[in-house]
Amino acid sequence: MNKVMGNKRSIAFFVLPALIIYAVFALFPIAYNIYMSLFNTDLMAKKQFVGLGNYIGLLKDGTFVHAFRNNIFMVIGSLIAHMPLAMFFANAIFKKIKGAAFFQTVFFLPSVICGVAVGLTWTFIYNGNYGLLNAFLKMIGLGSLQQVWLANKKLAMFCIIVVIMWQYVGYHMVIQLAAMRNIDSAYYEAAQIDGASGWKQFTNITFPLIKPILKIDAVLIITGSLKYYDLVAVMTSGGPNHATEVMSTYMYYQAFNILKYGYASAIGVILMILCMLSVALSNRVFKESDE
Amino acid sequence: MRKIGEMLTAGILCTGLLAGCGSGNVTNTTDMNASDAAATSADSAVDTSVDDSAASTEAQVLTMMLNGAASDAYVEGYQKIIDAFNADNEYGVVIEPEFVSNSDYKTKLTTMMVSDSEPDIIFTWELGYLENFVNGGKIVNLQEYLDADADWKASFNSGTLEQETYGGDVYGIPTAQCMAVMYYNKAIFDQYGLAVPTTYEEYCHVCDTLIENNVTPVALASTADDAWLVSQYIQQLSNGIAGNELFEGIKAGTRVWNDSAMIEAGKLFQEEVNKGYFEQGFTGVSGSEAEALFQTGQTAMYFNGSWEISNLDNPDVCQEAANISCFAMPSVNAEYDQISVGSLDNSYAVTTNCQNVEAAVGFLKFWTSDENAAMLLYDYGRMPATSIELDESKLSSLSKDVITCFGEQNALTPWFDRMNTDLGNEFNNSSIAVANGDDVQEIFDSLQQYAESNTQ
Amino acid sequence: MKKNISEKIWMFIKYIALILFTVMCLYPLFWLFLASFKTNQELYFNTWGLPESWSIVNYVNAVVKGGVVRYFGNSVVIAVSAVVVAVILGTMASYAIARMHWKMSKLVYNTFLLGMMIPIYGLIIPLFSIFKALGLLNTHWAVIIPQIALGFPMTIFIVCGFMRSIPRELEEAAVIDGCSALQCFMKVILPIAKSSVVTVAVVQFINIWNDLLLPRIFLTDSEKMTLPVGLTNFQAMYSTDYVGMIAAVIMTIIPSIIVYVLLHRQIMEGMVAGAVKG
CATH class of the missing domain: 3.40.190.10 (Periplasmic binding protein-like II)
Known part of the structure; x- marks a missing residue:
């Protein structure tokens, strides 16, 4: 067995093609970025070694700190909004109701659509003058709450998180649903005989058994939220006045609009470290269900 | 093939680096990229010109990047100028335009600039934007070409060339003005x-x-x-x-x-x-x-x-x-x-990548000629940065009003x-x-x- | 009996929530579809109503001026070739990582996962230099290759997770029968892991299909552009032709929807399997 499965040449045959491509086109750029983050450079004539100067500058940069906070807000917001909602829908569909396949297909649909289209549509929904949201509020008698949603610096970030939720709840639902479908139905039959309620079945059977998937899901949500770029760029470009700036939009702006490439690289490095930290953290949180 | 091999080694080197080996190799790697890059770009430039010359005579290609999208009406006018120049010019060059929509323009030009693959002629904004690239040694100093052609230099409205002057020399050519x-x-x-x-x-x-x-x-x-x-x-x-x-x-x-x-x-x-x-x-x-x-x-x-x-x-x-x-x-x-x-609109600059600055300047002269400036004004409402004889009958009434306004200004910021x-x-x-x-x-x-x- | 009633109320709430969200998912698509027939001014002044006339002029513009058909072909070439290579090589690597015995497997696995943590925006400039050195700029390769490289982490994450859940005995039996590692992979593991592979392929197809950034930067020739880049052609320096863009958007999202609807059963299966043991 070990002779076949431990054969160095076979292993190389399977792993090397992917590893080489990955090393050249992903790892090398990462290394290059880390290196560049130590310079004050526009990648043209200016190239001045500043050590950790860029990182120190970032700590003092109010906009970056704000963007950082927005990302954390996004991570927490996505975790507490995505997961329970996705779980609610998954659990609802899982219980063999009519139209389950239909709901499942439709809910996944938004995650299939490109960011430009989603952003455009929701910009019109949030519009202050003829936006659907304001019209709806007026209809249900909450006209006093009407406003120019994306121009409100306190609400804009929240509005964007709602759209992200809209787009990806179905995606996470499908992942969780998949896990639920994989649970041995004998558990539920036994519970049925014991007369356990739907809620009891969920807390005692479903939830514990899908925990490993929730870990994966959490990792996807966290890394996704930290790297997030698309909708912010399309809907607000980080505005009004940096209110919805996130690290990736700020990094893009620094690199391509004002040519502070070293500074932008430092943002990229911080982003990567944050991702790793949060993955490690979620591994720890879900540890007991691992082994 | 040799280059691919080198790149692979470079990549693997860096993988080693990531895993915690020493540093210092990275500088060499980047330098190597740069020199390789120069060689390859020269190669590919030759390749394209050969491809093109299969049809016509031996023509040198000058690449040009402009700011414009399909929905910009003036793109049509710009294309006309380029076509006319390509059809007949004394330098035997062909301008190959690429229109990039505004939302992508900065990203794309920045990327090209920092990896030394900028086109020969670029669209640019005046003042601070162009200054970055001038300081980066990417832009050709056009002062001597302007000095050599006094008529051309004199044709620009006062206060226009100044906005693309760095260290006393002009680096960009405005084609229009706006307010x-x-x-x-x-x-x-x-x-x-x-x-x-x-x-x-x-x-x-x-x-x-x-x-x-x-x-x-x-x-x-x-x-x-x-x-x-x-x-x-x-x-x-x-x-x-x-x-x-x-x-x-x-x-x-x-x-x-x-x-x-x-x-x-x-x-x-x-x-x-x-x-x-x-x-x-x-x-x-x-x-x-x-x-x-x-x-x-x-x-x-x-x-x-x-x-x-x-x-x-x-x-x-x-x-x-x-x-x-x-x-x-x-x-x-x-x-x-x-x-x-108010300021300039649609300035162009020649990059240090350009192999035939003479021809590039010739093209910009052609663009800013009375005839083309007038065409852009009459048909597309672009106010020229050069002084031209106005034929008021060809102006739309709104263009006329704007030009009147413009003429009354004491200063533009x-x-x-x-x-x-x-x-x-x-x-x-x-x-x-x-x-x-x-x-x-x-x-x-x-x-x-x-x-x-x-x-x- | 009491329980039955509360169960019914619960059921009712569930259905309301499901139907509400269905409307929320479908309505924006429906709106986009209606908007694609409007004029730019109608978009603002008759935002939520039916278009005044069902004119297909926006579609004609998108095809003629916007060159959507050509972009469509390019998108297919790029997405299909990137997905095929990323999934084949990624699945092979997953096999070695999940099933074969070697010391570095954990390290290699983690190295691959690193790729899930980097924002692609940070890689653009180094990649640009690499492609320039290789003379691949402005070719489809410049988009395909990074998509492959960045497709590995996700592929390996999901496929490895799936493969680890397959019992060892199956392979052992095959090895005793004299199978090589390659034969084990092809004949034993791959057929079982098929659904997770399909899942990964679909998710990546959708990602690549919708990606704007790489083609925007690495391709200069408009003959080689992809569909999402075509969308930005409607954004001029000082204004945007929204309805033209919406018509192009409709043409862009239809293929994604078709792929998804055709394959959603497999996606489900793959998710089930791939996600179960991570």
């Missing part, structure tokens, strides 16, 4: 017996009268992408309060962003907002939406650049086309009248985001905060703080 004007709807003005305002008080009177009659005075947009529309309005107010000395002072660093004139302009703008001079909810209105309001006669005025002419005098896209005229925004203090926000991309963008962001009703003093204080911390 922000207040477009207005003559039919609406007539209906309420309003005259074109010549003082700020009269302007307020016009707006107040319109409001009394339930007409929205001015269409304005202020989403993040259109932040410059708000900031150009505030800048215009500041011009009327303190003149172009304010702009020049901020540019030179002798005056501050939280100058009392700037604060006053911000407060005045907020006052106008509160009085209802702009459409309801304008803070969430996009640029094209604001324009649609004006085009359909739902607002009486619209503050935007002279480049909008072709969108406003064309009955196919603008219902009110026949009624539209314009005036220069009157100043708050009479002594600073006729100082508008470029948009702040052209003066300095970084600070100008922050100014745009600050303007949005002003539009949203935040404390003006605080906003400009923090802008000044930002400016100080970002200039060594």
Whole structure:
């Protein structure tokens, strides 16, 4: 067995093609970025070694700190909004109701659509003058709450998180649903005989058994939220006045609009470290269900 | 194949690095890339020209990147110029244009510049934007070419070449000029017996009268992408309060962003907002939406650049086309009248990648020739940066009005985001905060703080 | 009996929530579809109503001026070739990591996962230099290769997770029968892991299909552009042709929807399997 499965040449045959491509086109750029983050450079004539100067500058940069906070807000917001909602829908569909396949297909649909289209549509929904949201509020008698949603610096970030939720709840639902479908139905039959309620079945059977998937899901949500770029760029470009700036939009702006490439690289490095930290953290949180 | 091998080794080297080996190899790797890159780009340049010459005679290709999208009317006019030049020129070169939409232009040019693969001729904005690339050693000094052709040099309007002059030498060639004007709807003005305002008080009177009659005075947009529309309005107010000395002072660093004139302009703008001079909810209105309001006669005025002419005098896209005229925004203090926000439009520069600067300059001369400048003006409403003989009969009435306005200006102040991309963008962001009703003093204080911390 | 009633109420709430969200998912698409027939001004002044006329002029513009058909072909070439290579090589690597015995497997696995943590925006400039050195700029390769490289982390994450859940005995039996590692992979593991592979392929197809950034930067020749880049062609320097863009958007999202609807059963299966043991 070990002779076949431990054969160095076979292993190389399977792993090397992917590893080489990955090393050249992903790892090398990462290394290059880390290196560049130590310079004050526009990648043209200016190239001045500043050590950790860029990182120190970032700590003092109010906009970056704000963007950082927005990302954390996004991570927490996505975790507490995505997961329970996705779980609610998954659990609802899982219980063999009519139209389950239909709901499942439709809910996944938004995650299939490109960011430009989603952003455009929701910009019109949030519009202050003829936006659907304001019209709806007026209809249900909450006209006093009407406003120019994306121009409100306190609400804009929240509005964007709602759209992200809209787009990806179905995606996470499908992942969780998949896990639920994989649970041995004998558990539920036994519970049925014991007369356990739907809620009891969920807390005692479903939830514990899908925990490993929730870990994966959490990792996807966290890394996704930290790297997030698309909708912010399309809907607000980080505005009004940096209110919805996130690290990736700020990094893009620094690199391509004002040519502070070293500074932008430092943002990229911080982003990567944050991702790793949060993955490690979620591994720890879900540890007991691992082994 | 050899290069691919090298790249692979480079990649693997860096993998080792990541895993915690020593550092220091990276510099070599990057240098190697650069030299390889130069070699390859030369190779590929030869390749393309060979491909092309299969059909015609041996022609050198000059690549050119322009700012334009399919929906920009003037793209057609630019293409005409390029085609005419390609059909017959003394240098035996072919210009290969690439139009890149505005939203991608900066990203793409930046990427090309820093990896040494910029096209031969590039579209650029004047002042701060081009300066970065000039300092980076990427742009050809055109001074000697201008000096060698006195007629060409003299054809540019005064104050134009200066904006692309760095260290005493000219690096960019402007092809058009522009300024922000207040477009207005003559039919609406007539209906309420309003005259074109010549003082700020009269302007307020016009707006107040319109409001009394339930007409929205001015269409304005202020989403993040259109932040410059708000900031150009505030800048215009500041011009009327303190003149172009304010702009020049901020540019030179002798005056501050939280100058009392700037604060006053911000407060005045907020006052106008509160009085209802702009459409309801304008803070969430996009640029094209604001324009649609004006085009359909739902607002009486619209503050935007002279480049909008072709969108406003064309009955196919603008219902009110026949009624539209314009005036220069009157100043708050009479002594600073006729100082508008305005600058160059569509400048081009030759990059150090260019193998045939002679031909590139020849092409720019061709572009700025009377004949082409006139064509762009008559057909696409682009005001030339060179002085040409005007044939008024070929001008649309709106173009004529804009040109009249333009001729009356005592000074122009470029948009702040052209003066300095970084600070100008922050100014745009600050303007949005002003539009949203935040404390003006605080906003400009923090802008000044930002400016100080970002200039060594 | 009491329980039955509360169960019914619960059921009712569930259905309301499901139907509400269905409307929320479908309505924006429906709106986009309606908007694609409007004029730019109608978009603002008749935002939520039916278009005044069902004119297909926006579609004609998108095809003629916007060159959507050509972009469509390019998108297919890029998405299909990137997905095929990324999934084949990624699945092979997953096999070695999940099933074969070697010391570095954990390290290699983690190295691959690193790729899930980097924002692609940070890689653009180094990648640009690499492609320039290789002479691949402005070719489809410049988009395909990074998509492959960045497709590995996700592929390996999901497929490895799936493969680890397959019992060892199956392979052992095959090895005793004299199978090589390659034969084990092809004949034993791959057929079982099929659904997770399909899942990964679909998710990546959708990602690549919608990607704007790489083609925008690495391709200069408009003959080689992809569909999402075509969308930005409607954004001019000072204004945007929204309805033209929406018509192009409709043409862009239809293929994604078709792929998804055709394959959603497999996606489900793959998710089930791939996610179960991570």
